Amino acid sequence: MKTASIAYRVADFLRRHPPFQYLDESELLELVAGGRVLFHEDGELVFERGQKRRPYVYVIQQGVVRLVDYDESGAKEVLRDVRGEGDLLGVGRYLGIVEHTYTARTETEVILYALPAAPLWEQIKRHPRASHYLAAYFTVAIAPPGLEGDSIRSDELRLGRRPVDWMAKPVDEPPSAVTCGLETPVRDVAARLADQPPGAAAVVIDAEGTARGLISTRVLSDRVASGELPLDAPAVQLMAPVLDTLRVGLPAGAYLTRMLELQVEHLVLTNDGSRLGKVCSVLARRDLTRIEAAAPLAIVEDMARAGGIYELSRLLAQGQTFIAGGLTDAESLRWLAPMATALYAAVLRRVVVLVEGALLAEGHAIPDLKHCWVFFGSAGRGELTTLYDLDHGLIYDEPEPDQRRAARSYFLELGRRVSSALAACGFVSTAKGIVSGHPSACRSINEWEIGFSHWIHDPIESCVYRATSFFDLRPVHGDCTLVNRLQQHIHREKDHSMGFVPLLVADSMANLPPLTFFRGLVIDDNGRYTETLDLQRATLQPVVDLARALALDAGIDHPVGTLERLQALTPDDQDAVLLVNETIAAFRNALFYRTRAGLSRHCDGNLVEPSTLTRLEQNLLKSGFRTVLQLMEYMGKRYGATRRR
Template sequence: MEKAREILSDLDLFAGLNRDELELLEREARICSFQEHDKLAGADRPLEAVYVVLKGHVRVAICNDKEEEITLHYHGPGDMFGLAGLFAVSPMPFHFIAAESGEALLLPLRTVKQLLYKYPANLWAASRALAERLYQVYREFSNESSYGAKGVDQYPIRLKVGDIMSGDVATCRSETTAAEAAGIMGKRNIGSLVVLDGNGELVGIVTDKDLVTRIMATGLDPCVTTVGSLFTAGPITISHEAFYYEALLLMMNHRVSHLPVVDRTGLVGILTMKDLLDAKSHHALALTERIEHSDQIGDLCSLADRVEQLVDRMQSEGIRPSEICRIMADYDDRITRKIIRLVEKELAEEGFGPPPVPYCWVTMGSGGRKEQPRRTDQDNALIYRDPAADQKEAAERYFARLAEKTNDALHRFGFPYCPGGVMAKNPVWRKTISGWREEVADWIREPDGQGVRNLTIFLDFRPVYGTFELAHELRIRILYLTQNVPMFLHQLVLDDVQSPVHLGWFDRGEIEIKTRLSVHFINALRILSLKHGLPQVNSLERLRALTEHGVFTPEESSVYEEAYEELMRYRVGGIRKIDIGSLKKQERARLKRVFHITKDLQNLLIHSFRAEGLAL
């Protein structure tokens, strides 16, 4: 299989394998397609292959004691997963679930093992890759959880087990009957009992699940059967000094939901998954779970204020403005995806059926750049695959209805309609992929005032839901055109410098941050990125890519990043205008520095294009 050969040749994991060995892998490899929500492997499906994602995304998730899924990490095109199967001796606690439709290359685990165990260097590379992947997952889980993006926010992560455990431990003896144990649990509304021996020493734990699966399922008499024949001996314990995240990882890795807590003297408490969930019940993980499990748009909209409150909480905890923006973009994306799924369900119930062709919902403007910490006007569009001739009208009806219902639901949630109509329910912003290719080509080749404004908004698009390939295909087309039609970038520069950054504004009392500073800062990074063919959308990512590309020195990049964070600080704080006279001396000095830096960046843009003969 030629495609498999090409992929295998690019993987460092198989470097050094001889021709026969690579051909063996190639023969046994297969490409599989998956749909959104398909479970590829997991705790109830042993790892039997190493996977290389070709298209789409796969999420790594665990289940809590309520059997609810919590996403830890995402794998995208080019990522490999399943390496743990090379070393694992027990089932993995993770599930690998398709986040969207796509394809993966499957390499049978037995064959990979057979080959790698012949090559110590390759086996070492596999173990190192796995260690780095685990480190990345744990780091993301810790960092992003402390920021509230995909799990627990900063406060619970700082907690120790002793702060959240229950010190009132319910116990029993080995001779306690199952019926008596169930009675204790029911009376105290708990899910486990710690089993003690005659000296009061911890010897095991029995859970309500043990009682159900080992008594009810086997037909044993609970009035006769004792806990001694049911409990788990030598249970996993945790120190009262351990941190929240350590307890969470311990439960995840061992698939348990109850941990006896000990100190040097012995048993001091019990910690459950519920305790961990309660510790953040008013925090980001609970909110994330409520978003994911809302089954009505009205239920989802009831969470709007709680989402908005996250910004203030993160500000008070000193999280970097760029991180707050990224986190809130993640929430906005979750909300949008959930709304679209609910709308798809409604359309199916109305008789429209499933989407007639693949499509992609994109967000644009500040939302596309992940620089929108608070709810503002919608900027979104829809791209769908060209349908067959006899399906064109049906496809347009379906996507018109989907876009209208989605925009309306977003409005209900608190994202106002765009006054300029930059929304997917407007046919101008809802097209087939071929329609979009033609539209952006017209905007770029013959830029007029409206075309420049439209493309300035559209250039910062980012896929949120559906077939991301459509958005990536369009991005490649735009980068190609902007590289081959240089006058378009010149027009963008001219549009920006019509309102040059004047340091004199600083002495005029009141300043509008967005129009006087932020717009020019963002425009410069966007234009320079397009000029160098860089696909990044977020301004900070553009800055870093330009630095790697040699446009900025690391020192210059550090200065620009500092200014960017300052601009985002005003945005996060909801500050649109600033009265210079009301600023403290230090704040005034910081803002003046941002003016100078933004002016320097605009000058750099001007000089960069003057060197190409642009008259400015």
């Protein structure tokens, strides 16, 4: 690189590829001035595993380089990556690794630009986008110190235009709680609420100061002003139960999503988040609805009053538009995924009410049996963000022997009509979908228990790998005690079948992620090429299956979400903690790309063409592939399972 013309030509090449496209021209010329041009014939070594690194980072200007490792015997090569024009080699030095981890061998004639590593490092740290891109060469969650690892909300990552940054910020000074005792007369409660904003509520506390109930201005109006209760009635007769308490100082999104899940207008905040904690404040829906991103609260409320399927479908479309508008990056799914789950649950609840009303009008009386509507699969885990395969079913209490046929007939008809109504609202069920109109997803509690016992004790004969979605239960509408009973049954049966969890782990090893991307194609570890990436098979499904197995083994039945299951684990050592964090980041990243593809193309989003992904996005997904393989290796050692394709 002696002449100015060569220097400008090299700089012109570099600025077409990240991370160099984010650097200034003067910085590029400085790098080029300290670099070299290297030429390699086909089949030559660029560097070998274990060789001490030279003070350069290599950029492939032309040709193909394979990165290989060796198996445990050291005799057989294992392909680790394939890199081509614009890709980097030798960046592992920035993790402090002084020797090369893999062997780099040319597959064609190759021209490399060897750039001085130290100046490049300093330049990249000064540019957040360059820093973020280089960080993607390592893992989704962990990057060398000094690099910007946070996602950059840019046009190359954004589907929507309305970021939900406010959700990550704490609510400023939530209003102090208005409190009263269990025996406080209703007239005194009304007086204390008189000078509060519309929609306020008082917390009813016991002698120990524990929150026991809530009294809202709406309840005062409905039950006292109407004369149903006298003014001297004690507060305990008027209060509604406190369904949950949260800690003061949480992000606004945590309060919003909990309100959506519980369908409540008020949350009691305590100093430590527990029900026994000191009551600090009451957060009302109105405190959040002034924020633009709180629209789902209003949509869910409108859904609860929808008069028909057409109105529900219109509200569901509004909800999907909101989800798409807030989809800025993987982190936004932390809030958007539970919002989507709450919207879908609201649709199901209203559909059930409408269909039950129609059946009653036709003369079909509802059996006097406890029953509960549930989500399974991705909806049960709170990970469904498109309208494809809303897996749902029904659990009803065991009827008397002479009522079994009639009860089954009614609930199956109810399930069929609910499934049809959901389809009319816009949900799409594929051949693999679970719907309440099918006998396999509409059963009495005894039938469900028998089914789960069969899956657990005879997993091979019962083909449990086809039924694992049923293990992701989320109650949506009705009597939740049925779901609690079923979950307890599952864990009892699992404890009596010690081989069940290892078999689940072994089954999950069949979905190996691919190896890398190259020239718009997906490459597996055997060097085979495919034109599309299946995000579900490559990253999401293996993590879902392994997290489910770990949760069952640990006796965790709540939460049901994959990320929450991973976060609820207690890893054995620091390496396992790091692996869990990387897995969470890889999973959320893959879910983001699936959601983006699904919402923009009106499909389930599982299949993505690599050519439509930026270089940064490909590197982030590749990091996720490596993380999934590491998780499989960890699980394989723990449960004696072997990876297989």
